[in-house]
Amino acid sequence: MAEASQPIVSVIPDDEGKEKFKKSDHVAFYRRQMEGPNFQHRALLDTMVLTExxxxxxxxxxxxQTTLLLSVSPCKNDTVRILIDELQPIKARYRVPDVITEEPHVEQLRVERQSKDSVTLSWSSGRHQVCVWHFPFRLEILCEDKAMVTFNAKGKLWLEALQDPPGATSRGSELQEDHTSVLWKETFRQFVDIQANGPSSIGADxxxxxxxxxxGLPEHADGLQLRDTRDGEPYRLYNLDVFAYDLYSRLGLYGSVPLLVAHKPDRTLGVFWLNASETxxxxxxxxxxxQDGQTPPxxxxxxxxxxxxxxxxxxGVIDCVVLxxxxxxxxxTQYAQLTGYQALPPLFALGYHQxxxxxxxxxxxxxxxxxxxxxxxxYDVIWLDIEHTDGKRYFTWDSALFPEPAGLQRHLEKKKRKLVVISDPHIKVDPDWLLYCExxxxxxxxxxxxxxxxxxxxWPGESSYLDFSSSDTRAWYSRCFxxxxxxxxxxxxxVWNDMNEPSVFDGPEQTMPKDAVHYGGWEHRELHNLYGFYQHMATVEGLITRSGGLERPFVLSRSxxxxxxxxGAIWTGDNVASWEYLRISIPMLLSLSVAGIVFCGADVxxxxxxxxPELLVRWYQAGALQPFFRGHSAKETKRREPWLFGEEVTAAIRxxxxxRYCLLPYWYxxxxxxxxxGLPPLRPLWVEFPREQSTLTVDxxxxxxxxxxxxxxxxAGVEEVKVLMPGSGEVWYDVHSAKAYNGGRTLSLPVxxxxxxxxQRGGSVVCRSAGSGSCTAELQQLPLSITVALNSQEAADGELYLDDGHSFSYRDNKAFCxxxxxxxxxxxxxxPASEGGGGGGAFDCVTVVQSVTVLGxxxxxxxxxVHVSGAKDTCAAFEYxxxxxxxxxxxxxxxxxxxWEIQIG
Known part of the structure; x- marks a missing residue:
């Protein structure tokens, strides 16, 4: 949430008419790189060293006369890592820890050909190559002799060497008044940023x-396909608390993923820029x-x-991975191998949240x-925001409003429902509060x-901010749960982690000053975009530890x-009840999904x-078809539980x-x-239909x-919608009417x-629950209904995954089906879908299939x-x-x- 007093705009001028949030021309390092010279780096080919x-x-x-060190590491999973650092920096430059889950296995390189101008190295039996040119330096990655990516094609490689500040005697000293260059001291509105190491920016094309x-490049309130930035602002990756954010904006929002995904019919390629500073x-x-400002012939x-x-x-350093x-x-899969796979959520987390x-x-x-x-x-989960605490002190309860919180949780647990409470990263400055003192x-x-x-x-007033970049702090915070x-x-x-960009109401751009100092002496500027990630990590570890390592956690994070x-999960922050925000939520969630953040949703x-009422119904319809499904509203809004708008609206939402609950076996x-x-549950059409040009801009x-x-x-008020049915030769079945439509066309559908x-796509099998129950725990006891949608070859296939829905037994004991x-x-x-996937062992699966529907x-x-292994064949009654x-x-x-098998004859 954002400050209650804020008006509903995302860029708020102060009394002097200055904007609250920066644009690119406010940022000195961006101006330096865009206006500065294109340096002509040379690759010293005679210094090449091949290692493991x-x-x-x-x-x-x-x-x-700056000397840099370039490392090129081709990995066995068809990725290439390019790392550039100063050869001899005066101190270590920041390298992002904890994001890459393990160092990939590196392929052995061999020299294919070499001259005074270039050297070509190959791996993977010569299928992949990298060519390094001496001058001007550039690095080209080729697949089967075809150029895929050229690094430094435009000569924009930039790395400002770290320096000792003139006139400063120690790390904490202020710069002398005679050294007020923007390179060392930057001012935005009333805020002054002292840069301890002077200019240290990096860049590459x-x-x-x-x-x-x-x-990719989430998070922005923009379309799925990235726009050409020559007509406006660049995409900014800088995590900020932006209340009621502007639409179709490239300015930073709550989270950042520096992954760009390029697609053409015969190739999908990614560029991952591992850097947590403002980008x-x-x-x-x-x-x-x-192009280049020229009028074309x-x-x-x-x-x-x-x-x-x-x-x-x-x-930081240039750390770039090409996938x-x-x-x-x-x-x-390559990206998941690099940064981690989506956590398998507990089943209740895929239900509805209020x-x-x-x-x-x-x-x-x-x-x-x-x-x-x-x-x-x-529904499965009800949530409490900051007012449940004692004076905005997290890990506490307002004793007047919530005198028996454990009793409240037990009341909900009897119905197999959960409670989520908020825990923000700021801690009220209160010397009489034990947690603050600790x-x-x-x-x-x-x-x-x-x-x-x-x-x-x-929220509490004067606050201090936990340093989650420290493993000791994360361990301490985890124990608090x-x-x-x-x-x-x-x-x-x-738990719900909010305000963790971090949000600082009186800070520059409503966040922490860049010259604040974290564990190890690192400035906040180095790791700003990691702050919420680290709180999320500490909270997740706290819930896992609380359960003795047995239970899957659920933690939602804004940053x-x-x-x-x-x-765990994230959501798109402080949106607005308008049709425009409903529309933009879809490309926002698709962009997140493409960039690996797949357990995502927008406030319904x-x-x-x-x-x-019409907007509310349409938003519930959209939210029910998205991964994280939560209705949420600010305290100034009217109450909007689903039954407060009349029976027609209640029935539609119900x-x-x-x-959604019937479809949970498929979602799971x-x-x-x-x-x-690593495959996202929510997929742009081009992911499933990669060769179809018509799908590339659909969002x-x-x-x-x-x-x-x-x-x-x-x-609003539409009576017809147009739906692209992709795939020439595909068959599509309306899930409500079972009517079949051919692919490769745009359908006009009355609504x-x-x-x-x-x-449902022809050639697929979808499993649903035969009822919805009152929560996911009841759902697990219900039989299944299977829908088989035949393709033009009258074939279909699909999978079903089941486990206990809450523990790590699926991982530790292979207890799943x-x-x-x-x-x-x-x-x-x-x-069985695979060896060991038949449902034996520790998972006692009693789920039965009650009905099978075959379309087409x-x-x-x-x-x-019907034939069941070890039993006599039986004839089944059917309807056609x-x-x-x-x-x-x-x-x-x-x-x-x-x-078992069912023979239709």
Missing amino acids: KGARFKLLEPDT LCLHGFSHVY FVNVHYSPSDH VKRRRVEPQTDVHWLSES LGPSPQQLF CRWNYDDEADVKAVDAGFDRHGIP ARDGRHFVKNRQGQIYQGSC GLDKYKGSTPSLF FFAGSQRL GGFVQDPE TVIQQ TVFHQAHTS NQYMIGGALLACPVTE TLDTVPVF LRRFTMLSGRLLCR VKSKPFTVV METCCMLTVNNLKLRVVMD
Whole structure:
């Protein structure tokens, strides 16, 4: 949440007319690089050294006589890491820790050819090559002799060497008044940033050959495809608390993932820029009518498209990983191998969450909980915002409003529901509060540049900020979640990390000053974008430790970085109750998903302002088809529990939430795929249809897994929507009417307020629950309904993943069930999806399949015979609807863990 007093704009001028948030022309290092010279680095090829970690070269910039060290490391998973640092810095430059999960296995390089001008190295049996040119220095990555990426194609390599500040005698000293150069001292509004090491920025450009569509770089309230930045601001990656953010803006929001994904029909490629300081990215598409500011000639020969990407960061080293794909699926796996796979969430976290700033007291929480049961609407989690605490002191409760918090949690737990409470990174400055004293005495707070504990303003008033970059601080914070320390908590309490950009109400750009100092003497500027990631990490570890390492945690974080996917969920922050914000939520979530942050959602209904009933219904319909599904609203808004808008609205919301619960077996399965392969549950159309040009710019519809196509209605008062049905030769089935449509066309679909356009892909199998229950715990006891959608070859296949839904037994004891359903020649088989996935061992799976529906059966069969391994064949009763070619077999009671088959004849 943001300051309650803020108006609903994201750039707030002060009394002098200055903007609250910076644009690129406010940032000195960006101006220096964009206006400065293009340095002409030379690769000293005679310094090449081949090691087991790749190749090393010295780079020389003749004008400044700066010598850099270049390392090139090709890895076995078809990625290439490019690392550039000063050869002999006066002190170590910051290298981002904890994001890359393990160092990749490096391939052995060999020299293919060498001259005085260049050297070509190869690996992977010569399939991949890297060519390094002497002057001007550039590095080209080739796949099967075709150039994919050129590093330093435009000569924008930039690295400002660290310096000792003139006139300063120690780390904490102020610069003398006669040294006020912007290189050492930068002012924005009333804030002064003293740069301890002077200018230290880095930059580099990469040319992506043959690509004219790039994606990623979340988080921005913008379209899925990145725009050419020559017509405005670059994309900024700098985590900030931006209340009611501007739409179609490239300025920074709450989180950052410096991953750019390029796609063309025969190749998907990624560039990961591992840097946690303030970063800008310029994207230039070519050929372009305004390239280099030139007016194009009337006729121009056909030029292969390319995209030039220029990265600029305030500090650190150049650490760039190129992911070579070639398919979207392979790229997602490569990135997950690098930064971690999506954590498998507990099943309840995929249900519906009800939140408000703030539910008033225990009676209010119980009344809302009862309201869901009274109106037959399933939900799993109710949330408490900051007002539940004692004076904004986290890990406490307001004793007047929540006198028996453990009793409240037990009340919810009897219904198998959970409570989530907020825990922000700022700690109220209160010498009479034990937790503050522990943090102060344990040296767990960030310091200012003078070496004193940094203080800033946030919800409690004067606050200090925990230094989560320290492993000792993270360990201490994790212990705070122990049941013995967090009084009033129980094992069914889970956590929400908010304001962790970090938000500082009286700080520059409402965040922490860059010259604040973290553990190890590192300035905040070096690791700003990691701050929320580290709090998220500490909170997750706290909940795991609380359970003795047995239970999966659930932690939602507003701020995030690359690697946050292995910790939990995020959401898109303080949005507004308007149709425009509903529409933008879809490309925002797709951009996050492409960049590995796949457990994501947007506040249903909009955080601020009051949605009209139609907008609220449409937002629930969209939210139910997205990974993290939470209704949330600010305290100034009217109450908006689903039953407060009349029976028509209540019924519409009830229907989509029930449909979400019925679909949870499928959602859980696609999250298992994300956890094991890196494939996002939410996928842009081009991920599933990579060769189709028509899919490349679509960001109002998407795939859920590989089987379902969703196109939420995001316009007011519409009676018809257009849906692209991709895939020439594909068949698509409306999940509500079972009507079949051919792919390779755009469908005009009539809609009412109850219509949610969702289609199942021919060739897929989707498992649903046969009912919704009141929460996910009840859902686990219900039988399954399987929908088989035949493709044009009358075949289909799909998977189902089941485990206990809450523990780590799936990982530690292989206690899970992974089954594959395959339909071919009128025969549906249920078999283990892989060795060890049959549901044996410690997981006692009693789930049964109650019914099977087959779509696309062109003529009524004579018999349906069920065969179960070790049992006698039986004939099953069935229904056939000729109008939609749909066959339904009921009353089956087939155990999922058993091998069985159904023969349609």
